Amino acid sequence: MLNANEPLIENNIMNASTIVSRIWNFCTVLKDDGVSYGDYLEQITYLIFLKMADEYSQPPYNRDVGIPAEFNWSSLLAETGAELEVHYVRLLQTLGTKPGMLGQIFTKAQNKIQDPAKLYKLVQMINSTDWTMTGVDVKGEIYEGLLEKNAEDTKSGAGQYFTPRALIKAMVECVRPEPGKTIADPATGTGGFLLAAYDFIVEQHDLDKEEKAALKDRTFYGNEIVANTRRLCLMNLFLHNIGEMDGEPAIASTDALVAESPIKVDYVLANPPFGKKSSMTVTNEAGEQEKDDLTYNRKDFWATTSNKQLNFVQHIRSMLKSTGKAAVVVPDNVLFEGGAGETVRKKLLATTNLHTVLRLPTGIFYAQGVKANVLFFDNKPAAEKPWTKDIWFYDYRTNIHHTLKKKPLRLEDLKDFIECYQPGDIEGRAETWSEESPEGRWRKYSYEDVLARDKTSLDIFWLKDKSLADLDNLPDPDEIAEEIVENLEAGLAAFREIEAALT
Secondary structure (H helix, E strand, C coil): CCCCCCCCCECCECCHHHHHHHHHHHHHHHHCCCCCHHHHHHHHHHHHHHHHHHHHCCCCCCCCCCCCHHHCHHHHHCCCHHHHHHHHHHHHHHHCCCCHHHHHHCCCCCCCCCCHHHHHHHHHHHHCCCCCCCCHHHHHHHHHHHHHHHHCCHHHCHHHHCCCHHHHHHHHHHHCCCCCCCEEECCCCCCHHHHHHHHHHHHHCCCCHHHHHHHHHCCEEEECCCHHHHHHHHHHHHHCCCCCCCCCCCEECCCCCCCCCCCCEEEEEECCCCCCECEEEEECCCCCEEEEECCCCCCCCCCCCCEHHHHHHHHHHHHEEEEEEEEEEEECHHHHCCCHHHHHHHHHHHHEEEEEEEECCCCCCCCCCCCEEEEEEEECCCCCCCCCCEEEEEECCCCCCCCCCCCCCCHHHHHHHHHHHCCCCHHHCCCCCCCCCCCCCEEEEEHHHHHCCHHHCCCCCCCCCHHHCCHHHCCCHHHHHHHHHHHHHHHHHHHHHHHHHHC
16 A cells, blocks of 8 residues: 555656556555545545645745635644544535635535545645646646546446547547637536647647637636536646636536527537436425426527437537537437437538548447447538538447457547548548448448438448357457446446436
8 A cells, every 4th residue: 555655756757657556546445434436536636636726825836826724735734633534624614615716626525534544644645746846747647547547437427427538539639629719518527528629739739828828718618517527627627737726617517508608619529428318306296206308498409309419419519600610429319310310410411511420339438338429510601502511431330349448449449530531631531431342431421312311310331240240250258248247237227227217
């Protein structure tokens, strides 16, 4: 186990993966006390924020971040035993009432570590690192590593807020956001899309002082209605140098679907929450609680539906400037569902250039059993004729096998798709499929072809599933076993949702 007094910086070189492992290993000790991964990550969030606030209050920064002296980092270091626990509880309650990001980080904060000795060790562990001197990339990598560790605990459900970073990076590489533009995610989760866009802009452009300031404070926007997830997102952004400790947070706590976005943005990158219907708990006339489908009656929507995925697609299109671009993860039902689904697809094809569909395999999301796709579309001004001319499909599902542990999705797995996508020159694309090359995964269909399909379905396949005919192409037994386990867990999760709705 990590010695609480052992420095996390060795020879002034910080190894992010090593620090993640050492911090996370302490959680195994706390699990015996009933502290979950998510609770542990929350406590780390509070303590890192407090430690950074203390560092910013000292030279050369000398910033007043709004933390009262009696509840600063030094006050924690001065206490031990039961007095530390009492002081920590008072500290969390007080800071939760403060304005700006400070109050948002500590909103409804609670102490989940009841053993004062273990709380003391955790405080000392965080104290052993000079966080403000650590590079932004290293700080961000540490926190991202902790978030991924949390997402891997499938029982906690945290994985539904964590999109595989390889997929996020591939989407960002295709969209190629530019400095001086605005970027939003209406279902922000832990902030993966916004951070990947930030990293891409910093790596691809030599930013001047004004551009850096704009990137920090005037580029990113989002919504996250789950309080604990939003807390983690704000901390993740802050550690990546987005936003100010004493400023207003860029991520709103309101439901993005309730009303039209107050701003129009240049890019939307998103993976809206899985699940088909939006619902809310209401009390009926008999005083019993029951689930009621939630619909959003908005004038800017093409169709009124309780299908939250279709609502997010409509909302994302409405968020974009007339020159805006979007990449959004959607489940299969968005591609083929009739009624409101058909209406939304037709309108999307007409009002935007829906130019690309990436079909994803199962086994890449922490929420198991998900069959998803990525829609790439460019918004356009009003016109008499449909903007979409051709839809390019990349089938990265048929004959592809991934599992979370044995064979997780890597960025290199999507390199061929990125090359076919041709970022910056989508007019110069060339199919890899042809009558002579029937195994090609990159194929286009015309607007007329799609419009002629039943319900204007975008649920298109052409490759043959080799596993159905050729036993030699089956995955290794351990991969099959892991896939079976993931599917069973997904089925159990679905049954639990049904049970919860019934009771």
